[in-house]
Amino acid sequence: MGFIRKCSGEGGMKTFLALAIVALLAACTGNGGEKQEAGSDGKKEGEPSLPAGTAAKSEPVMLTFFEPSTGQSRELFMEQYGNAIEKKFPHVNTNFVHITPKDGGGYILLPDLLASGTHIDVVFSSIGAIHSRFIDYQLQSDITDLITKYKYDLSRLDDTAVGLMREIAGGGIYGLPVTNNPGVLVYNRDLFDKFGVPYPRDGMTWDETYDIAKKMTRTDGGVNYRGFVTSFSHIALMNQLSANFVDRATFKPLLSTDDKWKKHADNLVRFFQIPGNEVKGTNLAQMNKWFIEERIAAMYATQVWLSPSDPLNLVNWDLASLPEYGDLRGIGSQPYPTYFNITNMAKGTARDTAFQVIAWLTSDEYQLAKSKEGVLPMVKSPEIRTAFGSNMPFLKGRNVKALMPAKPAAASVWTKYTPVANAAMLEQLDKVLQGQIDVNAAMRQAAEAVEKKVAEDKAK
Numbered sequence: 001m002g003f004i005r006k007c008s009g010e011g012g013m014k015t016f017l018a019l020a021i022v023a024l025l026a027a028c029t030g031n032g033g034e035k036q037e038a039g040s041d042g043k044k045e046g047e048p049s050l051p052a053g054t055a056a057k058s059e060p061v062m063l064t065f066f067e068p069s070t071g072q073s074r075e076l077f078m079e080q081y082g083n084a085i086e087k088k089f090p091h092v093n094t095n096f097v098h099i100t101p102k103d104g105g106g107y108i109l110l111p112d113l114l115a116s117g118t119h120i121d122v123v124f125s126s127i128g129a130i131h132s133r134f135i136d137y138q139l140q141s142d143i144t145d146l147i148t149k150y151k152y153d154l155s156r157l158d159d160t161a162v163g164l165m166r167e168i169a170g171g172g173i174y175g176l177p178v179t180n181n182p183g184v185l186v187y188n189r190d191l192f193d194k195f196g197v198p199y200p201r202d203g204m205t206w207d208e209t210y211d212i213a214k215k216m217t218r219t220d221g222g223v224n225y226r227g228f229v230t231s232f233s234h235i236a237l238m239n240q241l242s243a244n245f246v247d248r249a250t251f252k253p254l255l256s257t258d259d260k261w262k263k264h265a266d267n268l269v270r271f272f273q274i275p276g277n278e279v280k281g282t283n284l285a286q287m288n289k290w291f292i293e294e295r296i297a298a299m300y301a302t303q304v305w306l307s308p309s310d311p312l313n314l315v316n317w318d319l320a321s322l323p324e325y326g327d328l329r330g331i332g333s334q335p336y337p338t339y340f341n342i343t344n345m346a347k348g349t350a351r352d353t354a355f356q357v358i359a360w361l362t363s364d365e366y367q368l369a370k371s372k373e374g375v376l377p378m379v380k381s382p383e384i385r386t387a388f389g390s391n392m393p394f395l396k397g398r399n400v401k402a403l404m405p406a407k408p409a410a411a412s413v414w415t416k417y418t419p420v421a422n423a424a425m426l427e428q429l430d431k432v433l434q435g436q437i438d439v440n441a442a443m444r445q446a447a448e449a450v451e452k453k454v455a456e457d458k459a460k
Contacts, residue, residue, distance in 0.1 A: 061353045063346075064095040066120045068133035070107060072098040084366065085357055092353060110137060121346040121354050126181065126338045127164060128237055131416040134341055135168070141344040142172035146355040157362060158378050160411050161337040167248075168414055175341030178361045179305075180376040183238045183322040183333030184402050185209070186300045188291070190316045191216065191225065200299060200320040202402055203330075206267050209299065209323040216298040217276045228271045229290055230301040232282040232429060236422055237412075238303070238334040239264055240325060244413040245421035246450065253421055253450035256443040265429060265439045267325075272433055281430035291315070303336060304403070306374030308394045319402040332405020334412065337378060376403060417450060424449040 063085075065077065077096040085094055097118055100108050110133055113120070123134045134140060147154065154162050154173075161177035168174065187200050197215050204212075213227030243260035246253050255261045272279045279286070290297040292312055301322060304312075322333045340358040342351060360366055367377040368384045372391035377384045385404060389395040412418075427449075428442035437445070 058091045058353070059349070060091050060093065061350055062093045062095055063121045063350065063354055063357065064097060064119055065122045065124060066097050066110070066113070068099065068110060068123070068125050068129050070099045070101075072096075081361070084369075085360075088360055088366075089353070089357060092357065119345055120343050121350055122175075122340055122342055122358065124175075124178070124338060124340040127168075127336060127414060128233075128419060130168060130174075130339060130341070131414075132419055134174075134343075136416065139341075139343040139345070140169070140174045141342055141346070141351075142169060142174065143342050143355060144172050146342075146352065147173060149352075150355065150359065152359055156379050156381075158335060158337070158380065160335050160408065161339075161378055164335075164337065164411050164414055165339060175339040176358050176362050177337035177339050177378040178358070179338045179370075180378055181303045181305055181336045181338065182376070182403060182405065182408065183235055183301065183303050183336070185320040185322055186291070186302060186304060186312075186317055187320065188295060188298055188315050189318055190295070191298045195220075195225075199318065202321040202399070204320065204323050205326050205329075206323040207326060210271060213271055213277065213299065214274055217274050219276065223296060224276055226277050226290055226297040227274060228277065228299045228301070229287040229297045230268060230271070231284055231287065231303065232268065232426055233284065233422060234303050234336070235268065235301055236264065236425065237418075238336050238409070239412070240322070240328055240331050240333065240409045242334070242410040242412055245425075246413070246415055246417045248413045248415065251415060251417050251454045253417075253424075253447040253454075255421060255425055255450070256440075256447040261425075261443055262439055263325075265425075265432070265443065269429070269432055269439060279433055281433055282426045303333075305376075306389065306392065306395060306400070308392060313394065317398075319399045321402045321405060328409075330407050331409050332407060334409045374400070417454060420453055421446065421450045424453075 065081070067077070074096050077098075078094070082094040082096065086092060097113060097120065099110075102108055114137060120139070123139060125133055146152070157177060158180070161180070162173075165173055165175065165177065185200055185204075189199065192199050195216060195218070197212065200209065200212060209228070216225060216227035218225050239260075241260040241264055243258055243264060244254050271277060287297070287300065287302075291300045292315060295315055304319075324331060340361060342354045342358070346354050362378060364379065364381060364384065367379045367381070368387060371377045371384050371388045374389045374392045374395060376388070388404070389398075389400045424446040425442070428437070428446045431437045432439055432442045
């Protein structure tokens, strides 16, 4: 699991996307050591169709990738993706650009890169950043023609992830989903052992989790232990109620008119009204610090990627499925896919090659290798899902199946105002947690902020 990676604008949220839990993925070893049968055309089963001789006979191609967070590096990109791509496609050289610090403070962001003439072929980002760090800069390109040209089978992929992309792209496809990162409950086994409280289990309700949080919140030996912390941003974006932030057609905010949002906010806020578990706001870095660095938080509702080198492994952690609403038993987190999107800068051979590369990242070969390394697959194959984490000794004895809910929640509507509305809600929830306003006022004021932003954009 990854430590804090502060995104400088994923979804436009003030300090959103840091996740303390961001991957240092192990380098892909090609086919994960597994032997796969090849058909008469030499293509491994499950691998997307590519033109004969594509990798062997093509001229050298440079592909430039961009990822919109401040926690990336060339070395990490190569470990996660680049080495595997160049091994599979010897004619492809990968270049990687990312957000870097400016001299004197701040960051060199995507607008700066574009203004300086930086060429980008592929942008990969979570669904939370796809508008603010891709579409808002008019970089998108429909790749339906490439899907047809190379006979790519979208039915192999998670239906919800494909459906979300079609919604975002107005019926088209800008990119393919490669990984998933849903919500889950992480807990510190040592704290539960210390206080003699049974571990959280799969299938708990939020009410049951609240009762455990009350038991675990206490002062012991002069240390204030917290029963529960959360990533407010991500739990909202992956909410099990499938609540929509805005209307798909009009962009009218629904925060104050859809009772699901009050239910969602009331549910989370109550955890931070437990005496001893109060907070001053929704600050993600602070939640991470309590759980990972100080190890004083017992449970953390968030999202995770798994890595043996991550600081979270300083905690004796395990997983339980994200708690459920009593009237929605069995319904887990919404998916939270990361898409690899081809930009409109990619032309000719580079565009075709970019598609061949991202198609391979969704192949059974690659997805199986990464699944074994603890990266959640985006393909439906039961074999690949069952292999999850099998090559990672540090996952032995841990409840990794909690990351794969049997019934994910239906996906909410995603528009460019989804992250805007989420950020507005977080800002108002800070005031709720500080005792300044109640949840009703928070939802009303957040909706007003979104309405103002929509009106400003229409007036431009």
